Amino acid sequence: MTMIRSEISADSSWPIDATTRMNRMYRYQRHIYDTTRRYYLLGRDELIAGLAPAVGDNVLEVGCGTGRNLIAAASRYPNARFYGFDVSTEMLTSAISAIARAGLSGSAKVAHGDATAFTARAVFGQPIAFDRVMISYSLSMIPDWTAVIERAIASLKPGGQLHIVDFGDQRGLPRIARDALRRWLGLFGVTPRDGLEATLMQIAVRTGAGLKFDRPYRGYAQVAVLTLPSRRPAA
Template sequence: MTETHGALMDQVYRRQRLIYDVTRKYYLLGRDHALRQIRPGPNAHVLEIACGTGRNLDQIDARHPGRHLYGLDISSQMLRSAEAKLGDRAKLALGDAYDFDPVAMFDQPQFDRILMSYCISMIPDWESAIAEALNHLAPGGQLHIVDFGDQSRLPRWFDRRLRTWLDQFHVTPRDSLPAFLAQQDKADFTHRPLLRSYAQYACLMKG
């Protein structure tokens, strides 16, 4: 599945990566809300799973200089853009959110902050990806998730059209995210809808 999904993502983003940051700012809403919540301490290790073009890591570096930054993505095409944007400010690696070894990839066993921004809607087994992220979260660390919401506070026609459009890009909003988080015994969590439930944000803290 890893090779198949990676090839699909490379196909999707081979050209889109060149205009990704310009176009996605109009509908990947709530990302900056998540970035404001991260607040990594001095010398913190921060990982973004599915880092894409490196946009979020670049923003974290601007807000919190001097932190140790890491990015993981299944698309080699997206990592080309991330490498060009971040240079030596972050360690980047090709890998699968389902199953990755941070020691082998980054020489770092755990992270103080992990970000998953608009990726669970594109990961087929997103529940396993969240569980894997929690496995690599340091005690007291935080996992921040932002993605499409259930649009329950928006008109039904908007919900239908959005989901039809997103389906063309292999994107599926995860309406059951709150219920899944409530089942996790490894971490306490908060969850809130954003922008009339267009987006959703969650933070899990590992005890």
């Protein structure tokens, strides 16, 4: 297995205002983030279980935050290579420390980058093609979330998979609970992407990809796996 290290990249292509905004939000929250989010960021472990990368596969997490998912995935799949990036340098500081404590600095590399303009060359310094890309509860915090999906798909190999879990439309919850949840999420700049399934369906039609979509926990979450065809369609 190729040994890779964790670092904050010197890439300057990301928007300073987004970094500043996320750093303000997470400067103190990052210390309790994993403890508190475990109770309501549902479906993350199921996403990791579904990755199933082969030996030597490259796996990317968009919006890796504190590194929690990268650590869980790298521990579960020790023969794959893991990469993650985030726009918040505060969160990346926590990720680097957590990855080191887990003894996974040789298995997971993190860097600073903007998900709406991601390229592996700009963020990691080399043109990596990924076998799996995972996005866990990040799309609901990024205004231009459709651009994130497009950049993620562009980074995949033919036959690669995009795995997404995020807040759903809560259609199975009582109206009062749904409204209260949406108001509470809004306090943290979180907006559930109700158009996610339709967007992914359009991409699947355009690219010839397969799409699996589910709304577990009575619609509290939405989960998607988009599988690209083994060959890119002709332009």
